[in-house]
Amino acid sequence: MFIADSQVHLWKDETPDRPWLPGARERMKLNGHRLEAFTHEECIGLMDEAGVDRVLIVPPSWEGDRIDYALEACAAHPGRFGIMARIPQNKPEEAKAMLRDWKSLPDIKGVRLTFHRPQDRNWMIDGTCDWFWPFAEENGVIAMVHAPVWKAELGAIAKRHPGLKIIIDHMGIMARCVDDAIGYWVQETADLHEHPNIYVKVSALPGYSTHPFPNQNIFKYVREMVDKMGPERCFWGTDLTRLLDHGLTYTDTVEQFTKHMDFSQRELEQIMGLGLCKCLNWPVPADAR
Numbered sequence: 001m002f003i004a005d006s007q008v009h010l011w012k013d014e015t016p017d018r019p020w021l022p023g024a025r026e027r028m029k030l031n032g033h034r035l036e037a038f039t040h041e042e043c044i045g046l047m048d049e050a051g052v053d054r055v056l057i058v059p060p061s062w063e064g065d066r067i068d069y070a071l072e073a074c075a076a077h078p079g080r081f082g083i084m085a086r087i088p089q090n091k092p093e094e095a096k097a098m099l100r101d102w103k104s105l106p107d108i109k110g111v112r113l114t115f116h117r118p119q120d121r122n123w124m125i126d127g128t129c130d131w132f133w134p135f136a137e138e139n140g141v142i143a144m145v146h147a148p149v150w151k152a153e154l155g156a157i158a159k160r161h162p163g164l165k166i167i168i169d170h171m172g173i174m175a176r177c178v179d180d181a182i183g184y185w186v187q188e189t190a191d192l193h194e195h196p197n198i199y200v201k202v203s204a205l206p207g208y209s210t211h212p213f214p215n216q217n218i219f220k221y222v223r224e225m226v227d228k229m230g231p232e233r234c235f236w237g238t239d240l241t242r243l244l245d246h247g248l249t250y251t252d253t254v255e256q257f258t259k260h261m262d263f264s265q266r267e268l269e270q271i272m273g274l275g276l277c278k279c280l281n282w283p284v285p286a287d288a289r
Contacts, residue, residue, distance in 0.1 A: 002288035003254060004054040004273035005047075006201045006237030007169070010073055011060050013037040024062030031175065032207065032242045033060075040073035044080065046240070050250035053273065054282075056237075057083045058112050058144070067108075074107035082282060084112040084144045089123055092131040099141055109280040110142030110165075115150055116175065124150045133157050137164040142280060144201075148174040151188040158195035165279060167199045167235070168192075171225055173208055179217060182208050186221040190228040199279055200229055202271065203237030205256065206248060213248060214260040222261065231263070231270035232278070 013036065014020045028035055047055060057070040065086040074081045085108050087095040102108045113132070115124045123129045124147055136143055146169040147154060158166055172189030173182045192198045202222050209215035226234045238253045258268060277284050 001051075001258070001269060002273045002277075002284055003050075003052045003236075004056065004276050004282075005052055005240070006056050006167075006235040006276050007058050007203050008038075008043060008055045008238060008240045009033070009060040010038055010040055010043060010057050010069060011063055012039070012069055018063075020062040021064055028062060032246070034241050034244060038241050040069075040076055040081070043073075043240075044077055046250040047080065050254050052250065052254065053080070053288075054277070055081055056109065056276070056280075057081050059083070059086050061086075061114065061117070071105070071107065081107065082109040082280065083107055084110050087111050087113075089113055089120060089132065090128050095132070096135060099135070099139065103139075109282060110144060110167075111136075112144040112146070115145070115147035121149070124153055133161050133164060137161040142167065144169065146170070148172050148185060151192060154198070155192050155195055158192070158198050162197055165197050165199065167201060167279070169201055170204050170208075170239070171200055171202055171221070178208055178210050182218060182221055186225060190225050193228040193230075193233075198229075199233045199235065199275075200225055201235045201237045202226070203235070204239035204242060206246070206253070207239070207242055213252060214256045216260070219261055226263070226267065226271065231267040232275045234271050235276040235279070236272050 012018060025035060043055060057073060059067050059070050065088050067083060067085045070083045074083065085102060087098055114120055142165045144167040151172060154166060168189055171186050173185040177185060189200055202225055205218065206213060206215055209218045211217045236257055240250060243253060257272060263271065274284065
């Protein structure tokens, strides 16, 4: 099976010439991330061990909007990594120039926007990011969006811009919701299935359950999402660095879907990689189609 992970953060250690944003360490601890660097060399070793063909790098917020290390990973391991790049969402002209420049970089598959932190939570509704949606549609920029409280707004954007692909992070679940408390957020997201240009990451699942692995108590919510959206629009992902220090392996995160859930072979092929790569226009080997 061709396997592509829809979210992994890679980063270097903090140094004076590579500072993290203020308060980054506290937020990392709160969200369960490891604090030491997670390098592309370590990631490739874990990918090979778990049978993961590709990883979509989501540059971490604590490094600001820089993507240089993600580009380094792609250059070091051709075909194994792609990037959902970060942009200065509140600086339209600077961001547009970056997006135009990136058209020549095939490893950049789209951008990741965040609307969940204190500084950017209202940018979807206060006009700050109104520039992005028409620009992205016109220029074929795919948007990965973390905006758990703005589902209706995302639906309205998808309707106004049918040529824009929007990928919703982590089934649209609010941070630190667990067990049956995720049901409300999952239903909100699944109800957006009527918009064919909306896709969903069924990602970071162990972090949303207090039950022992394989976290069977939340399988019904994954099934609800896949049944409504369709397997072609649901993308497996790990957010791996939130899991490695909690007794789970990369192989565990793969097998949570391939061995413990009741998906058909066809569903799994789409969820585990083919759907993501098709959405991102990221060609896969002929024998994996």
